[in-house]
Amino acid sequence: xxxxxxxxxxxxxxxxxxxxxxxxxxxxxxxxxxxxxxxxxxxxxxxxxxxxxxxxxxxxxxxxxxxxxxxxxxxxxxxxxx
Amino acid sequence: xxxxxxxxxxxxxxxxxxxxxxxxxxxxxxxxxxxxxxxxxxxxxxxxxxxxxxxxxxxxxxxxxxxxxxxxxxxxxxxxxxxxxxxxxxxxxxxxxxxxxxxxxxxxxxxxxxxxxxxxxxxxxxxxxxxxxxxxxxxxxxxxxxxxxxxxxxxxxxxxxxxxxxxxxxxxxxxxxxxxxxxxxxxxxxxxxxxxxxxxxxxxxxxxxxxxxxxxxxxxxxxxxxxxxxxxxxxxxxxxxxxxxxxxxxxxxxxxxxxxxxxxxxxxxxxxxxxxxxxxxxxxxxxxxxxxxxxxxxxxxxxxxxxxxxxxxxxxxxxxxxxxxxxxxxxxxxxxxxxxxxxxxxxxxxxxxxxxxxxxxxxxxxxxxxxxxxxxxxxxxxxxxxxxxxxxxxxx
Numbered sequence: 003x004x005x006x007x008x009x010x011x012x013x014x015x016x017x018x019x020x021x022x023x024x025x026x027x028x029x030x031x032x033x034x035x036x037x038x039x040x041x042x043x044x045x046x047x048x049x050x051x052x053x054x055x056x057x058x059x060x061x062x063x064x065x066x067x068x069x070x071x072x073x074x075x076x077x078x079x080x081x082x083x084x
Numbered sequence: 085x086x087x088x089x090x091x092x093x094x095x096x097x098x099x100x101x102x103x104x105x106x107x108x109x110x111x112x113x114x115x116x117x118x119x120x121x122x123x124x125x126x127x128x129x130x131x132x133x134x135x136x137x138x139x140x141x142x143x144x145x146x147x148x149x150x151x152x153x154x155x156x157x158x159x160x161x162x163x164x165x166x167x168x169x170x171x172x173x174x175x176x177x178x179x180x181x182x183x184x185x186x187x188x189x190x191x192x193x194x195x196x197x198x199x200x201x202x203x204x205x206x207x208x209x210x211x212x213x214x215x216x217x218x219x220x221x222x223x224x225x226x227x228x229x230x231x232x233x234x235x236x237x238x239x240x241x242x243x244x245x246x247x248x249x250x251x252x253x254x255x256x257x258x259x260x261x262x263x264x265x266x267x268x269x270x271x272x273x274x275x276x277x278x279x280x281x282x283x284x285x286x287x288x289x290x291x292x293x294x295x296x297x298x299x300x301x302x303x304x305x306x307x308x309x310x311x312x313x314x315x316x317x318x319x320x321x322x323x324x325x326x327x328x329x330x331x332x333x334x335x336x337x338x339x340x341x342x343x344x345x346x347x348x349x350x351x352x353x354x355x356x357x358x359x360x361x362x363x364x365x366x367x368x369x370x371x372x373x374x375x376x377x378x379x380x381x382x383x384x385x386x387x388x389x390x391x392x393x394x395x396x397x398x399x400x401x402x403x404x405x406x407x408x409x410x411x412x413x414x415x416x417x418x419x420x421x422x423x424x425x426x427x428x429x430x431x432x433x434x435x436x437x438x439x440x441x442x443x444x445x446x447x448x449x450x451x452x453x454x455x456x457x458x459x460x461x462x463x464x465x466x467x468x469x470x471x472x473x474x475x476x477x478x479x480x
Contacts, residue, residue, distance in 0.1 A: 020354065022354065022355065039354065041352075041407050042311050042312075042313070042407055043311065043313075043378075043379065043382050046306065046309060046311060046379075047379070047383075049306045050306040050307045052306075053305060053306045053307065054307070059305055059306065060306065061302060062298060062301050062302065062309070063302075
């Protein structure tokens with residue numbers, strides 16, 4: 003799966019959480035919690051979706067690595083490639 | 085026979101608009117089934133039936149606004165014999181005059197249920213949605229439902245007919261944020277006008293609790309992980325069991341403690357607004373099950389899929405703003421409840437432990453309580469109990 007594919011999955015799941023946000027306007031290096039106004043429940047749902055769709059079980063200690071769009075894509079790609 | 089009535093979904097609700105029937109005459113229903121959707125200021129609420137039996141007669145047409153308590157349908161309960169003609173029970177009052185919402189003023193109100201039994205089974209769809217789909221020549225197999233349990237509802241048909249985007253791209257169903265603000269304003273103004281609040285705050289060392297939570301979650305897949313909010317709810321529920329003066333309702337100048345502990349959980353709505361639906365019997369649920377219920381409740385609430393019982397049943401409320409950086413929040417009691425507990429952000433603080441200053445994670449818990457029912461002394465004990473419970477999370 004390419005970076006583009008992973009980014010598409012990430013954006014789709016974020017869009018499910020914040021449906022009113024135009025994902026094309028999201029700053030890829032900004033903190034998603036502030037950019038999308040998401041809380042811990044939203045973030046847990048996002049992490050759960052990544053586990054179910056990409057097979058990447060993100061431990062809580064690694065949550066900070068997924069706090070930006072670019073960071074999330076890079077982390078998920080690295081884990082899938084490992 | 086039993087009457088299915090317009091429920092009261094909050095202290096300030098006087099009327100609701102019936103916007104969808106999920107059943108038709110002859111359908112079997114069981115207690116807890118969602119049978120109708122009612123539009124209120126808090127949004128479109130899925131209404132459960134509290135009888136098991138068969139729908140005998142629909143009494144109120146769609147898009148009709150009726151007062152709380154109005155009979156909406158007649159249910160033939162289990163064991164009752166067929167009597168032929170469907171009629172309301174003799175003691176039942178006639179439905180009061182209804183106010184028809186003038187959405188389509190030139191057209192008479194539609195019959196509640198008129199369509200033939202569905203030709204195909206396997207797809208959950210409300211009767212009115214099925215009829216609309218037939219009228220408009222839409223294939224229901226190609227329509228994704230946004231109703232209870234994925235059922236196709238009228239809104240889905242109208243959206244499909246209009247070629248509108250899927251519901252995921254729209255704001256949550258039925259959540260009118262302006263109307264919600266009006267409802268919040270009414271409830272909070274009444275609370276501040278009628279309830280003599282007193283406020284207390286208590287600081288809790290949650291270091292051990294946070295460590296315990298991290299250890300538990302490290303062994304779980306994401307779908308089974310716990311959030312601190314679940315521990316907070318459980319601790320409040322258990323403390324309320326020991327201190328019943330904070331769990332119940334104040335009505336007609338007297339306090340009615342509640343045997344059941346249904347914790348209302350304040351949930352922020354995207355774009356503004358706030359709802360606090362109930363987590364039923366929160367004191368009795370293991371943490372894992374409570375967390376499952378919280379996830380479900382938050383998802384449904386933000387999607388505008390609350391249930392009537394969740395709106396009417398909270399006996400005490402929990403609110404948290406810790407994730408937004410707030411260290412202490414002083415909440416307003418939701419009448420007719422008598423207490424609300426607030427949780428702030430856990431912050432690192434110098435803390436004295438065994439005579440030494442050490443860094444600890446400290447969280448401020450607040451209580452707003454009704455002075456007509458309890459005093460600060462009892463409130464302090466209640467808060468201390470919550471703190472002790474959170475310091476021993478394995479016992480929750």
